[in-house]
Amino acid sequence: MSEPTARKHTALPKARILIEALPWLTRHHGKTVVIKFGGNAMVDDELKAAFAQDVVFLRHAGLRPVVVHGGGPQISAQLDRHGLVSEFKAGLRVTTDDAMDVVRMVLAGQVQRELVGLLNRHGPLAVGMTGEDAHLMSATKHFAEIDGEQVDIGRVGQITEIDTGAVQALLDDGRIPVVSSIARSADDFDEGGQVYNVNADTAAAALAVALGAETLVVLTDVEGLYADWPNSDDVISKLTASQLEKLLPELASGMVPKMEGCLYAVRHGVTTARVLDGRVPHAILLEIFTDEGIGTMVLPDGTVIDQQDKGSKGDKGHQDNQGDKGEDQ
Numbered sequence: 384m385s386e387p388t389a390r391k392h393t394a395l396p397k398a399r400i401l402i403e404a405l406p407w408l409t410r411h412h413g414k415t416v417v418i419k420f421g422g423n424a425m426v427d428d429e430l431k432a433a434f435a436q437d438v439v440f441l442r443h444a445g446l447r448p449v450v451v452h453g454g455g456p457q458i459s460a461q462l463d464r465h466g467l468v469s470e471f472k473a474g475l476r477v478t479t480d481d482a483m484d485v486v487r488m489v490l491a492g493q494v495q496r497e498l499v500g501l502l503n504r505h506g507p508l509a510v511g512m513t514g515e516d517a518h519l520m521s522a523t524k525h526f527a528e529i530d531g532e533q534v535d536i537g538r539v540g541q542i543t544e545i546d547t548g549a550v551q552a553l554l555d556d557g558r559i560p561v562v563s564s565i566a567r568s569a570d571d572f573d574e575g576g577q578v579y580n581v582n583a584d585t586a587a588a589a590l591a592v593a594l595g596a597e598t599l600v601v602l603t604d605v606e607g608l609y610a611d612w613p614n615s616d617d618v619i620s621k622l623t624a625s626q627l628e629k630l631l632p633e634l635a636s637g638m639v640p641k642m643e644g645c646l647y648a649v650r651h652g653v654t655t656a657r658v659l660d661g662r663v664p665h666a667i668l669l670e671i672f673t674d675e676g677i678g679t680m681v682l683p684d685g686t687v688i689d690q691q692d693k694g695s696k697g698d699k700g701h702q703d704n705q706g707d708k709g710e711d712q
């Protein structure tokens with residue numbers, strides 16, 4: 384007689400986890416979420432497989448996930464094999480014509496293919512594309528600004544236009560678009576039909592805005608935005624657009640395009656931008672479907688926080704940098 388009772392009790396914690404997800408499922412249902420998977424977060428096969436499970440889970444939970452992937456370390460390794468050096472200026476790769484061929488090959492032919500394969504283990508869901516496909520991303524040449532000077536960094540692009548038609552069609556069809564951050568010049572005659580290397584954080588933010596996404600999630604290889612990097616590992620759990628804008632000049636290396644992208648996103652209609660630790664298995668599910676806020680959340684100015692706000696939980700080691708009470712409703 385005691386057996387059924389014992390079973391009931393052991394099942395309870397699992398049921399609680401599902402029930403905890405209920406308000407978040409309701410809130411995010413039907414919403415578009417753009418997920419940037421950074422090259423540095425793609426550290427091992429188990430994590431990549433867990434990432435794919437999370438994205439497929441989002442899709443089956445009724446969200447509309449779009450993946451934009453990076454691949455900086457993978458490009459650097461391939462350039463090295465070709466005897467080409469990797470040089471970065473203002474956080475962007477100096478991209479010669481020879482390097483551009485390698486960038487395109489690695490992003491579209493290697494990293495994107497691998498992610499599409501992992502997602503499609505779960506069904507015929509993922510479709511890979513680059514910004515070149517169906518005019519998704521048009522760009523013009525980008526010059527890096529260093530000490531007030533415009534510096535030529537080769538075939539690096541700045542997105543000028545996004546045509547979301549193909550991505551929307553895929554989402555409407557229940558697919559998961561997987562996008563490589565390569566763009567083509569808008570005017571083939573003037574610019575010789577160049578393809579450009581676009582930073583993947585910048586591309587993800589621009590796509591999130593163009594799609595009217597609710598959320599931009601950026602997965603990287605740190606816990607979030609550190610308040611005083613590299614001196615301390617206090618993570619800023621949440622901050623407003625204005626607070627982030629003030630911090631931007633102090634940021635370094637890969638965090639610059641990431642946080643600029645988050646700022647651009649929340650200033651142009653995306654409800655929240657989150658930087659998460661891609662080394663934590665299932666970081667996306669934890670962030671989106673549980674009360675356990677992780678990483679850094681950027682909110683638009685002047686929004687109102689409710690009791691469910693994850694950032695306000697003040698996880699150990701996290702620093703609440705929120706001035707006004709904001710929430711992403």
Ligand SMILES: Nc1ncnc2c1ncn2[C@@H]1O[C@H](COP(=O)(O)OP(=O)(O)O)[C@@H](O)[C@H]1O
Pocket residue numbers: 420421422423424453454455584602603604605607608609610611612634635636637638
């Ligand atoms: N304030 C900061 N907080 C966290 N990381 C920072 C900060 N400033 C610089 N970084 C660096 O930025 C890196 C993340 O950017 P990046 O290497 O481009 O990653 P990804 O491949 O995910 O785009 C971190 O590993 C860290 O070395």
Ligand SMILES: CC(=O)N[C@@H](CCC(=O)OP(=O)(O)O)C(=O)O
Pocket residue numbers: 420421422423452453454455456458474475476486539540564580581582583584637
């Ligand atoms: C212009 C520029 O820097 N492009 C990046 C594109 C890949 C990228 O952004 O990858 P992560 O997200 O892994 O850093 C590069 O060539 O490394």
